[in-house]
Amino acid sequence: DAGITQSPRYKITETGRQVTLMCHQTWSHSYMFWYRQDLGHGLRLIYYSAAADITDKGEVPDGYVVSRSKTENFPLTLESATRSQTSVYFCASSELDSDQPQHFGDGTRLSIL
Amino acid sequence: GQQVMQIPQYQHVQEGEDFTTYCNSSTTLSNIQWYKQRPGGHPVFLIQLVKSGEVKKQKRLTFQFGEAKKNSSLHITATQTTDVGTYFCAGSNAGGTSYGKLTFGQGTILTVHP
Numbered sequence: 001d002a003g004i005t006q007s008p009r010y011k012i013t014e015t016g017r018q019v020t021l022m023c024h025q026t027w028s029h030s031y032m033f034w035y036r037q038d039l040g041h042g043l044r045l046i047y048y049s050a051a052a053d054i055t056d057k058g059e060v061p062d063g064y065v066v067s068r069s070k071t072e073n074f075p076l077t078l079e080s081a082t083r084s085q086t087s088v089y090f091c092a093s094s095e096l097d098s099d100q101p102q103h104f105g106d107g108t109r110l111s112i113l
Numbered sequence: 114g115q116q117v118m119q120i121p122q123y124q125h126v127q128e129g130e131d132f133t134t135y136c137n138s139s140t141t142l143s144n145i146q147w148y149k150q151r152p153g154g155h156p157v158f159l160i161q162l163v164k165s166g167e168v169k170k171q172k173r174l175t176f177q178f179g180e181a182k183k184n185s186s187l188h189i190t191a192t193q194t195t196d197v198g199t200y201f202c203a204g205s206n207a208g209g210t211s212y213g214k215l216t217f218g219q220g221t222i223l224t225v226h227p
Contacts, residue, residue, distance in 0.1 A: 035217075042119070042201060043156065043217040058214070090155060099205030099215050101146060104155040 003027045006091050006105035014113050019078045021108045023091030031094040032074040033058075033102060034066065036087040043090065048098060049074055081112045117204045119218030127226050132189040134221035136202035145178055145185045146215065148201045156201060192225045199223070 004025040013019050023032065034046040035058075045058030047066040055066050063085060065077045078085055088109050092102040116139045126132050136145065144163045148156040160169055162178035162185060169176045175188045185204075189196055199220040206214065 040122070040219060042219040043203075045214065045216075048214070059216075092156075099144065101158040101161055102156075102215070103158070106155050 004091060004093055004103055004105040006089075006108050008108060009106065010109050012111045012113065013081055015081055015083060017081050019081050019110065019112075021076045021078075021089055021091075021110070023074045023076070023105060025072055025074075025091075025093045025103075027093060027095065027103070028071060029093035029095045029103075030071070031096075031098050031100075031102075032068065033092040033094070033098075034064070034074070034076045035090045035092065036060065036085075037090060037107075038087050046076065046089075050098065078110075083112050086110060086112045117202060117216045117218040119202055119221055121221055122219060123222050123224070125224045125226065126192050128194060129191050132192050132196070132223055134187050134200050134202075134223075136185045136187075136204070136218050138183045138204045138216075140183070140206055142182050142204040142206065144205045145182075146203045146205075147176060147185075147187055148203060148217075150199045150201065150220070152198060154198075189223075192223070194225050194227055197223060197225050 007022045033048040035043040037043050044060050049055045049068040052071050068074050088107050090107045091105040094100050094102045118137045146161045147159040150156045166180045167178040173190045177186045199222045201220045202218045203215040
């Protein structure tokens with residue numbers, strides 16, 4: 001899906017550092033989501049956004065911050081990275097509603113040493 | 114909160130054998146979706162079921178939604194090596210605190226031996 005892009009694809013950082021993962025979509029979808037994927041846990045929702053300047057917590061929001069100043073961008077920031085935040089992070093978007101089919105980006109593989 | 118349990122976690126089959134993964138929710142769902150994730154890839158939407166007892170087919174894939182809208186299954190007939198990947202169900206809660214959000218199951222990792 002070329003319409004939603006994540007950057008970087010891979011990132012290695014150290015505990016305590018601030019890290020920002022970027023997500024950009026070209027479809028003008030209202031809803032955007034951040035998930036983390038860990039073996040045995042499937043996809044867990046971190047934060048989501050219904051529109052610009054509207055964000056809400058998901059299942060595992062602690063340690064993360066999001067913003068959505070423009071419809072097309074939804075960055076995810078780890079303010080002080082911890083090893084437990086080592087994971088694969090997926091951004092997704094949905095046109096109609098928060099529980100409708102979602103389109104995923106290619107993911108960011110984040111390792112925190 | 115809402116829980117969506119998916120079994121089995123792993124399934125190894127010989128090419129040509131059938132495969133089924135099951136999804137169970139602790140609450141009634143308004144809809145259920147299925148996604149496929151190839152190794153190293155991202156989840157890709159396959160299908161959405163909305164009605165009680167609904168059955169949908171996509172070539173060799175058959176999707177069912179239970180009468181009580183609390184469970185679902187994905188069945189693949191005569192698996193091929195291209196079916197390899199992780200299959201996720203994702204349910205949307207019909208009410209309560211998780212209303213309007215998708216909850217993903219843990220996924221079933223399918224391996225197909227040629």
